[in-house]
Amino acid sequence: MLKKCVQVLAVTGLIVASSSLCVNAAGADIQKQIDGIMGALPKFAVPMREVGDRFQNMYFAAEGGNWALASYMSKYMDKAMNPAKVTKPKEYPDWKAFYEGDFSPVNKAIAAEDMAAFTKAYTAVITSCNECHVAMGYGFIQLKKLAAPVDQGIEYKLSSKAADVPK
Ligand code: HEC
Structure with missing residues (x-):
């Protein structure tokens, strides 16, 4: 996800300015996926x-x-x-x-x-x-x-x- 994101930004020439934003977006996406898995796991x-x-x-x-x-x-x-x-x-x-x-x-x-x-x-x-x-x-x-x-x-x-x- 992060790799894809970096590639897209490199093409548009915004890599330096937006790299931290991109990492945050990827992190948020991973967190969303983890939350999804957690929500699907049984509790008690x-x-x-x-x-x-x-x-x-x-x-x-x-x-x-x-x-x-x-x-x-x-x-x-x-x-x-x-x-x-x-x-x-x-x-x-x-x-x-x-x-x-x-x-x-x-x-x-x-x-x-x-x-x-x-x-x-x-x-x-x-x-x-x-x-x-x-x-x-x-x-x-x-x-x-x-x-x-x-x-x-x-x-x-x-x-x-x-x-x-x-x-
Ligand atoms: C650490 C606390 C704890 C212990 C020890 C415990 N239970 Fe439970 N049990 C729960 C909780 C909390 C629920 C309700 C589930 C929920 O909604 O999260 C529950 C629910 C249940 C249910 C109903 C499940 C359903 O949804 O149909 C059964 C059956 C059950 N327990 C059996 C047992 C048996 C047998 C033992 C002992 C060998 C036991 N429990 C020990 C906490 C405990």
Whole structure:
């Protein structure tokens, strides 16, 4: 863009007088493009839908003894929030602190393949999920545990090890 702009001005003989103007115009154009990309990236609402689904699925994976699937659901529940690093830089650290803090007993129970510990941690963390919703002004989004997984197209009752998830 800048190159094209400079070329046009060189032809018209205005390069010296207008070069700084041209850089500014190119900068503004790049900024506009960045703003456009930022506007198209998800903030919290879209990734949170994936968080919600993976969180529900995780339970049935653990219950079915498919510990790799439970671990996988947890991993990508967290990764689903990555766009918020860029689009919600002030709020993203709250998610990170939640996943590494309040959520860690769930991950530990998955790693230990311990269903009793998992059920306890999973039930407890629902309160933490909801507390963040309240804190961020979304107290009307209250989670409830489903009786069946959201995604019906996966086999939950399958014996696997938590460590089976590729790095
Ligand atoms: C860091 C704070 C935070 C934490 C922790 C958090 N949420 Fe959310 N969640 C939000 C916010 C904010 C929204 C509303 C989205 C928006 O409009 O920006 C939301 C919305 C949702 C939604 C509704 C999405 C939709 O649009 O349909 C679901 C489902 C959800 N969260 C699930 C969860 C689950 C499950 C957990 C815990 C494992 C969790 N959330 C933890 C902040 C959080």
